[in-house]
Structure formats: structure tokens, C-alpha cells
Amino acid sequence: DTAVSQTPKYLVTQMGNDKSIKCEQNLGHDTMYWYKQDSKKFLKIMFSYNNKELIINETVPNRFSPKSPDKAHLNLHINSLELGDSAVYFCASSSRTGISGANVLTFGAGSRLTVL
Amino acid sequence: AQKITQTQPGMFVQEKEAVTLDCTYDTSDPSYGLFWYKQPSSGEMIFLIYQGSYDQQNATEGRYSLNFQKARKSANLVISASQLGDSAMYFCAMREGRNTGGFKTIFGAGTRLFVKA
Numbered sequence: 001d002t003a004v005s006q007t008p009k010y011l012v013t014q015m016g017n018d019k020s021i022k023c024e025q026n027l028g029h030d031t032m033y034w035y036k037q038d039s040k041k042f043l044k045i046m047f048s049y050n051n052k053e054l055i056i057n058e059t060v061p062n063r064f065s066p067k068s069p070d071k072a073h074l075n076l077h078i079n080s081l082e083l084g085d086s087a088v089y090f091c092a093s094s095s096r097t098g099i100s101g102a103n104v105l106t107f108g109a110g111s112r113l114t115v116l
Numbered sequence: 117a118q119k120i121t122q123t124q125p126g127m128f129v130q131e132k133e134a135v136t137l138d139c140t141y142d143t144s145d146p147s148y149g150l151f152w153y154k155q156p157s158s159g160e161m162i163f164l165i166y167q168g169s170y171d172q173q174n175a176t177e178g179r180y181s182l183n184f185q186k187a188r189k190s191a192n193l194v195i196s197a198s199q200l201g202d203s204a205m206y207f208c209a210m211r212e213g214r215n216t217g218g219f220k221t222i223f224g225a226g227t228r229l230f231v232k233a
Contacts, residue, residue, distance in 0.1 A: 031219060033221075040225075041155075041205055041225070041226050042223070042225055042226075043207065043223040044223075045220060045221065045222065048219070048220070056220055088159065090161065092161075094219065096219070102149050102151075102166045102168065102211075103149065103211050103219045103221070104151065104163050104166060105151075105153075105161070105163065105209075105221060106163070107160065107161035109159065109160055110159050110160070110161075
């Protein structure tokens, strides 16, 4: 069983469209995240939810809206897609327990979004 | 503001030799964690090793060890006996605020490691 699963893996769409990426984790973790990895491989945190509550909201355009229906799911909806939104979006989860409270991130496989 | 710096965009190492990937960090939080992640060409992010700011000993995990120098704010990754499969992008990361509500892990720009046969 995949620990953190994201769908879809690839997404190609036109500018101006709206799209969603879904994420589910079966690790029992209490915190989930969205990261964006750009073409230069730089990883930047976008959002974090802890037990369905938004706790980190970085400087992200409000066209991006995360939703966490329960602590095992975190979805990302993007409105009015722009060329600059093309990237790989990683979902991750963590738990504050384990490895002395390290909060190790377990990542999904990533969703590659291409905006034409 | 917290910051992670990886100054080596690319590194080459001969198979079976050891290699050190550099990482320096900056934070005003006394409680923090340092991580290394590996990203092979297939794209997944793989956790390698963790060091807590209060840990007295350097972390080791198999062929990976973290050379933690707190006063210098450095957390270099040492890979011993390099293998061809070690060729990948390596990211240093830092998490602040162990006891606060929002755990935030930030990443360095990464170092691409090439292992030569």
C-alpha cells in the first residue's frame, strides 16, 4: 500500500482552467503539506494542515485553495491556471511523534502540472 | 528568518569513495531539526537522516552520516563507499519550532551528485 498517494501523477491543461490534485495518506499522521518544486528543483512549502486545521499558509496566490476533509486527505485546487503554475506539486505528511519528535516528512510521488 | 544554504550545485565522486555534501543553516530557534532527503531521477523524495539540535552525537544511518557542527551551523552529509545508485539530487532541510503549532520544514537548493564507475 502506498503511504502517501497523489492523483493525478501528470496533468496537462490550458491557461485559465481550474484543476485539482488529491492526496491521501494511510500512515495515521496528523499533519499534511503541499510543496511546490519548480523547474530548478527548488522546493517551497505552500500549505500545512494539522488535524484538518490550516496552520501554515505561505505567500501563495489565492487562486490556490487547499481543502482537508479529514486528517488523512489534503486536496489542492487551483483556479485560473497560469504558465508559472507549471511545476511538480508534492504532498507530504508527518507526525510529531517518532524519531524524537523529528517530524520527518513522507512524500507522495508528486504531480507534474503543465500549463500550456 | 530561517535559511538553508547548499553551495555545491553539482558534485562528482568515484564509485566506492566517500563524498561530503555541504549544508549550512541559519535560525534563531534553539530547537530545530536537520534532515537530508534524496531525490533520484525518478522524482520521489526519500528521507535519509535526521539530526536534532539537542542531539549530542552525530546521526548515522548505514552509509550516511551527518557531520553536525552546531557552532558553525553546518550539517554536512557524508556518504561512504559511494554506489552508482547514489547518483541523485540531495536536499538539506531544516524544521523549526518543535513545540509550536506549525512545523515548517524548508529546503536548500539541492546538490546533484554524480557517481562515476
